[in-house]
Amino acid sequence: xxxxxxxxxxxxxxxIQVDLTDNDAMQFQSDLVERVAAIEALGVAIDITALDVxxxxxxxxxxxxxxxxxxxxxxxxxxxxxxxVALTLIEMGRGLLGxxxxxxxxxxxxxxxxRIAKRGDTRFVGDEDV
Amino acid sequence: xxxxxxxxxxxxxxxIQVDLTDNDAMQFQSDLVERVAAIEALGVAIDITALDVxxxxxxxxxxxxxxxxxxxxxxxxxxxxxxxVALTLIEMGRGLLGxxxxxxxxxxxxxxxxRIAKRGDTRFVGDEDV
Numbered sequence: 001x002x003x004x005x006x007x008x009x010x011x012x013x014x015x016i017q018v019d020l021t022d023n024d025a026m027q028f029q030s031d032l033v034e035r036v037a038a039i040e041a042l043g044v045a046i047d048i049t050a051l052d053v054x055x056x057x058x059x060x061x062x063x064x065x066x067x068x069x070x071x072x073x074x075x076x077x078x079x080x081x082x083x084x085v086a087l088t089l090i091e092m093g094r095g096l097l098g099x100x101x102x103x104x105x106x107x108x109x110x111x112x113x114x115r116i117a118k119r120g121d122t123r124f125v126g127d128e129d130v
Numbered sequence: 131x132x133x134x135x136x137x138x139x140x141x142x143x144x145x146i147q148v149d150l151t152d153n154d155a156m157q158f159q160s161d162l163v164e165r166v167a168a169i170e171a172l173g174v175a176i177d178i179t180a181l182d183v184x185x186x187x188x189x190x191x192x193x194x195x196x197x198x199x200x201x202x203x204x205x206x207x208x209x210x211x212x213x214x215v216a217l218t219l220i221e222m223g224r225g226l227l228g229x230x231x232x233x234x235x236x237x238x239x240x241x242x243x244x245r246i247a248k249r250g251d252t253r254f255v256g257d258e259d260v
Contacts, residue, residue: 004134004145006177009236013143015134047136106139 003028005035010042011112012074013105016062017050025061029068036072042119043112044069047105049080056092066099075115077101079108133158135165140172141242143235146192147180155191163198171204172249173242177235179210186222196229205245207231209238 003024006013012035020028036044046062048054054062066076079102081089102108133154136143142165150158166174176192178184184192196206209232211219232238 002147004147004180006136006143006145006235007179008239009234013136015136017132017134049137050134105136109138 002031005032007035007039007041008109010039011109011116012036012039012041012044013047014044015047015050016058019051019053019055019058020061029061029065032065033068033072036069036074041069041072041074042116043075043077045102045105045108045112046076046078046099047080047108048078048085049082049104051080051085052082054081054085054089059089059092063099070099075112077108077111079103079105132161135162137165137169137171138239140169141239141246142166142169142171142174143177144174145177145180149181149183149185149188150191159191159195159198162195163202166199166202166204171199171202172246173205173207174199175232175235175238175242176206176208176229177210177238178208178215179212179234181210181215182212184211184215184219189219189222193229200229205242207238207241209233209235 003014003016003020012032014028014032016028032044035041044066046066048062051058062078066078069076076099078099081101100111102111133144133146133150142162144158144162146158162174165171174196176196178192181188192208196208199206206229208229211231230241232241
């Protein structure tokens, strides 16, 4: 299955609901970077609220995806990490390094808006109150 | 596949990306009404940007879903109807009656926020600027 990518002005929202196979992950990453490039997205929120378990493979996929998006020049916030997931991620010795985290999608959007505002590129953001 | 339901404070976002089978549609509708009830959602945005074709079955599913959500007491806005889809829906004699439409997800959220504000129930909305 393909992971839906929602667009809110120049911010993209993705929600990962299930463990991804290798193919799913590659499809997701290419869909996302294409979409970021196509709309020149300013930020991406990756919501993993629905994941009760994140193994080291999924952690790497999420981390890699965040880094790809950042290379394109967009801000990334990961949100919805479950308490048990946070616990196991650290115990496995793998944090979701390199990306900031927020409690939920609402807070992730606020965080992205704040960072985008700091950049000064508010051409499409200010008016619409993303 | 299950359709992901994203939560932004007390507004839910769903993006329908593919034609649904009977089972998918029932699963989607039960997932959505359960989620609306669970968080006492104030609004739901149904994004169909990804659908290039909407046949009469899909139109009915979307319309029924919107009506279910409304029965629970939440506002509904459908967004992202493609120009060609709008054309064929009217030619088929089936509009997405009963639900308001918005150009994109950003505008749908604004519309929902406006309606929710009018209701006066801003307990969870005001502070967070949903």
